[in-house]
Amino acid sequence: MLKKIIFQFLALSLIFTYSAQSAESGGMPQLNPEFWISQIFWLVLTFGLLFIILSKFILPKISNNLETRKSQILENIETADKQREETEKKVKEFDKIINDTKVEAKNFFNSERQKVLDDINNKRLSLEKDIEKEIIKAEEEIDQLKKTSQEKVTKIAIETSSDLVKQLIGEDINKSSLSAIVEDLSKKEMEKHNGI
């Protein structure tokens, strides 16, 4: 601080010595007081007008512009945020819808498959039952046929054998004894045939 003051005094004294000299040699035109009043007058006039015009008309506009830009930027950021949130919501909804439809489709597919499978099963079961019935029937028929056929064969065998004997010997033989023999033979034959 002291240094500054000393410097200022030095500068001042320099100016004053210069001004003393300038009277003689013309030295620094700055120290010629001829136009000082004029310079002060024009400085006050121009600077005053500049200050008034700047402070009344131009600076408020600039500050206004800056404010509006700031507020607009804030507003834009706000709306952008809002829209982003909305988009996120929409995306979530969309995802949800897709998920739901997927689940629905899966459920539908599963239920339909189940239905078809059940249907097939039912049909197969009924078919199997029918087939079983048919088989049983057929087996019964076969059994009956077997029985009847054996009796018939025995009868035919007895008749043919009696006919043969009649032709060979020329007389009737007791039919009951003949049938006993034939039955015995056929039984043996049947056993052989059936592999018992």
Next chain:
Amino acid sequence: MAANPMYQFNVYRIGPEIKINNIDISFTNASLFMVISSLAILIIFNLGTKRSIIPNKIQLLAELSYSFISKMISDTAGSKAKPYFSFIFSLFMFVLFCNMFGMIPYSFTVTSHIIVTFVLAAFIFIGVTIIGFIKHGLGYLKLFVPSGVPMVLLPLIVVIEIISYLSRPISLSVRLFANMMAGHTMMKVFGGFVVSLGIVGGWLPLGFSVALTGLEILVAFLQAYVFAILTCIYLNDALNLHH
């Protein structure tokens, strides 16, 4: 006469002599450059007030300087200094444009005259003092009594503080004036060397001159900035009494 490095600071009348009550207020070259600087500021900043969300170059310039000075004021003098924004803005721009117009060859540097800078500094000094007394009353005199100083030293410190306070307008005005004058004189001297040394030896001072021009443009900006920031600091003293 043109070889005299001080010749560039001569003030001369342009047009007729204007006298009011025997006081000479003629239009001079100094007045001309004051008017040119003010008009340039007004034109540039008026072009910068265009209402558009995305600023063009001039608007960007205007808005950047607005926020630059606004930041400078709030950094040095706090939020209380906001009402003085337009004054400091005008002051900074006026000094800056006067300095910059002075850099054009054969032009006149308004701020290289002690009377101009002294009037500005004295106005700031008186204004700041009035603001200080309005804000704090007689309590503003506490500015001269720093706290935490031993009682023995107090008389000395108070005297020094008062001298330093009173020398503010001088230091403020002489700083700007001396810087501008010294720079321009030096450029003129080097320019004179270029002419006198001719095509053989003139290249070195020419190089110096070019370098000095760059330096002077820096100084022109810096001095305007210093002028404005010191005004802010004085304003800060008046608005927020720290001592």
